[in-house]
Amino acid sequence: MVTVRASASISVSLPEAVPADPGPGPMVVALPGLMSLARQAIPRLLEAVIIPLALFYAALAAFGLNGALAAVLAWAYGNLALRRLCGRPLSASMMLATVAITVRAALAAWSGSALVYFLQPELGTICFSMVFLASVRLRRPLVGKLIGEYVRLPRAVMAHARIRRCFVQLTLLWALVLLANATLSIWLLLSVTLGTYLLVRPIAVAAISVLAFTCSVALFLRALRRLGLQVRADHTH
Numbered sequence: 001m002v003t004v005r006a007s008a009s010i011s012v013s014l015p016e017a018v019p020a021d022p023g024p025g026p027m028v029v030a031l032p033g034l035m036s037l038a039r040q041a042i043p044r045l046l047e048a049v050i051i052p053l054a055l056f057y058a059a060l061a062a063f064g065l066n067g068a069l070a071a072v073l074a075w076a077y078g079n080l081a082l083r084r085l086c087g088r089p090l091s092a093s094m095m096l097a098t099v100a101i102t103v104r105a106a107l108a109a110w111s112g113s114a115l116v117y118f119l120q121p122e123l124g125t126i127c128f129s130m131v132f133l134a135s136v137r138l139r140r141p142l143v144g145k146l147i148g149e150y151v152r153l154p155r156a157v158m159a160h161a162r163i164r165r166c167f168v169q170l171t172l173l174w175a176l177v178l179l180a181n182a183t184l185s186i187w188l189l190l191s192v193t194l195g196t197y198l199l200v201r202p203i204a205v206a207a208i209s210v211l212a213f214t215c216s217v218a219l220f221l222r223a224l225r226r227l228g229l230q231v232r233a234d235h236t237h
Helices: 034-063 065-085 092-111 114-137 142-150 161-191 194-226
Strands: 002-004 011-014 028-032 230-234
Touching (some): 065 114, 161 194
Antiparallel strands (some): 002 011
16 A cells, blocks of 8 residues: 655545556545635735725725825735745745736726726636636646646546546636626626725625635545545645
8 A cells, every 4th residue: 555645735545556447445535624725715815805905995095096006016015025024935926916916007007097907807817717718628627737736646546537527627617707707897897886896896706706616626526536536624734
């Protein structure tokens, strides 16, 4: 028996020779528990979404559009500086997000419209949904790559036809979710006041995303169990 431990949150016990078509056996997969996921997601949600939106709206009411844009940029660059001073790593995604918000702010300041500031990421989301769809067409479902970065499973399991079908289904699901979120956000942006948009949009997008995440987890677990794997929650992290 060989035990594979490829990450802090995933452990897999499997026979020494994993068959191409895994059947019933002692293979056990430990996935992160909901509390572990929440501990990771909530700080990122606060840092990247809730606080910037609250800052933007408060500064917009007090100082106007340019003041709101300055507040958001101050938060973004201040966060980078604080991480640097504390010796915490600066991820590539954080750097890209800071560059993106700088471009958004510059275009919004140039146009003099808050609508331009909020419209840009929605157009990007639509493009991202098209990337998901294209990855299915190319037979390289993007969700499979994303799951592979966080959930370390034996290569034979990841390459199994049932798991590949699951990745295709999940990629199509998230392409639809991204498109739905962007469409709803644009409709709200063009139909209601900015204050209503800032209140309703995060709640609606969060509800859709949580529902999609729940469905995704259920589909993935079902696919794993149909291969004969035993799945359990890992509450140690």
